[in-house]
Amino acid sequence: MESRSLVNFSGHQYLRQRLVLSILTGKHVRIDKIRSEDKDPGLRDYEVSLLRLLEKVTNGSVIEISVTGTAVLLKPGVVSGGPITHDCPLSRSIGYFLEPLIMIAPFSKKPFQLTLRGITTDDNDLSVDLIRTVTLPHLQLFGISDGLELRIKRRGAPPEGGGEVQFLCPIVKEVKTLNFVDPGKIKRIRGIAHAVRVNPQFSNRMIDASRSVLNRFIPDIYLYSDVYKGDESGKSPGYALSLLAESTTSAIHCSEAASTPGENPEDIALLATRALLSEIRHGGCVDRKHQSLVLLMMVLGSEDIGQCRMGEPSVRTIQFLRDIKIFFGSVFNITPADPTDSSNTELLYSCLGTGYVNVNRSLA
Amino acid sequence: IMYADDEKQISSDDKEEFDEDDEDDVPAWKIGLAAKASAAFEDLNRRKRRKDWVAMIYSSSLGPEQIVNGANATGVKPDEIDDDFFRVNSSSAANQDDLDMTKEVLSPGALREWEDEGVLDALRTLFITGDHGDGE
Known part of the structure; x- marks a missing residue:
């Protein structure tokens, strides 16, 4: 019985998806050889934090981490949801934690009311802007929509973060079957430019640079300059441009680039814009x-x-x-x-x- | 040696053998012809024939990176430095790249193609404002 429901993996890669699949199927998962060859072996702080967060959103989960941190066993409990607050470590952005939770939240006992604090935008994971404008609409394809919301209360750029979001997700009994085969034609482009603790003109400079490329394609472009001031703008300076292109059949393609030291806003904007074009060319409905x-x-x-x-x-x-x-x-x-x-x-x-x-x- | 005269009749298998055995007598350009031919053929084939995704994903032992980048582009290269004791651990070098991250690293170099007007124009058909050839 025990062996039938236990799944084994090796290595630190793809940790998040394996934990998610374990929770959804109820199968136990054991992952070993986690960076065992590395000079700094074992789980990273953000991975331990994710495990703790998964423990919070479930009831009856058993998580065992080996002494060296190179192996972890998860015996998942039921997804309980409800109001939960979690401080994400500054080594990864909020997106790292939110992405797997979005996969399990609809199957909770109680609707998720999750507050996450930390970095809201970086170059590794989906920013809170893309999750709000692109990821959540993807859930709507499956009939998960009423009360689905991500509120960006504060922004937090790396390295100090200080951002805060609230994720609200309804629960469903089952998800709809998808039949999405017509990618349609791109009918509009939307974008969010934000700049915190830097010259607010940076947003407009990003928008101008992005428009210089996109204007040729389509007239329906609205790039929004999102202003966060004072306490709402987090602890570190930073700026980013998030773009999305929506088709006549509501297929959405997105891209994003965040500020790095030494880059000017125009270069960041061009990076995001060109990445969007590559994404559009890649085709398909998703x-x-x-x-x-x-x-x-x-x-x-x-x-x-x-x-x-x-x-x-x-x-x-x-x-x-x-x-x-x-x-x-x-x-x-x-x-x-x-x-x-x-x-x-x-x-x-x-x-x-x-x-x-x-x-x-x-x-x- | 009858090699030169018989060249046309010799089957490819035989020729390969000859190549290996009599390498000194054969002009340089003939060496490894079979391998070159098969490589070229494979290359053509790969371009012509689509990938069989189902077989590659579910019944091959190729890593995901190998499937996406092509089986030949494996990162596994024979160690050229044969120091007896010390071996460079390549996994730690690759560590930066295999972060569990959703976004792909944007490379300004690869995206530079979009500076070209022709490349930009080629994308127009995907927009409602573009010419779709169906007399919209």
Whole structure:
């Protein structure tokens, strides 16, 4: 019994997705050889913090970390949700912690009211702006919408952070089957430029630089300069531009670049803008950074064939598909979206939903 | 040696053997012809034929990076420095790159292609304002 429900992995990579899949399936997961060859072996502070956070949002979870920190065992409990506050370490941004929680929050016993404090934008994980404007709309595709919200109360740039967000997520009994095969045409571009504890003109400079490239494509461009002042602007100076392009069928592609020392706002804006164009060219109905989320929700969908057109899978997505097979036994069929056009690299991902039902909810 | 005369009739397998055995007598350009040919063929094939994603993801032992970047572009290279005792641990060098992060690292170099007007114009068809060739 014990061995049947235990899944083993090695290495520190892909930790978040494995913990998420473990919690959703109830299967125990043991991960060993975590940076065992590294000169600084074991779990990092942010990984331990994530485990603690997962402990907070669940009830009855058992987490065992070996003395050296190179192995961890998770016996997941039920997702309980409710009001929770967590201080994220400054080694990773809030996005690192929020991304996995978004995957499990809809299947909670009580709706999530999660307050996270820390860094709100960096170059590693989705910023709170992209999560609010891009990630959450992706959940709406699966019928998770009423009361879904991310409030950015304070911004916090690295290294000192000081930001705060509140994530509200409704609970669902089950998620809808997805059938999203028409990417449509890009009809509008939206963006958020923010600058905290630096010259407020930086936002406008980013917007001007970005428009100099984007104006040629489409008239419907609105780049918003988001102003946070005083206590709301966190502890460190920083600025960033987040962009998204929405199609006629509500497919969303996004990109983002955050300030680094020595770069001027124009360069940051051009980086984000060009990354958006690359993302648009990549095609499909789902942004590369959201492939995993959409594929997971497709697996959790009702027992029907779900399908979605996307670009080629990213490195992370490939491992995610493999891990999904290990935990759920679900296999995706991946075929060329347009077999007649050999230059088209878009793919059609389809799978049979597992008919996942939120059992935590029925207990309430 | 009959090699030069018989060249046309010799099957590719035989030729390979000859290449290996009589390397000294063969002109430099003929060395490893079979390998070159097969490499070129593979290259062409790869471009022509689409990747079989299902097989690569679920039934191959290739790492995710290898699948995306092509099997030949493996990061595993034979150690060229043969110091007896000390071996450079490549995993610690790669540590920076394998952070569990969702965003891909933006490379200003790779994005520089967008400075080109032609590349920008090629994207127009994906916008509602672009020309779709269907007389919108």
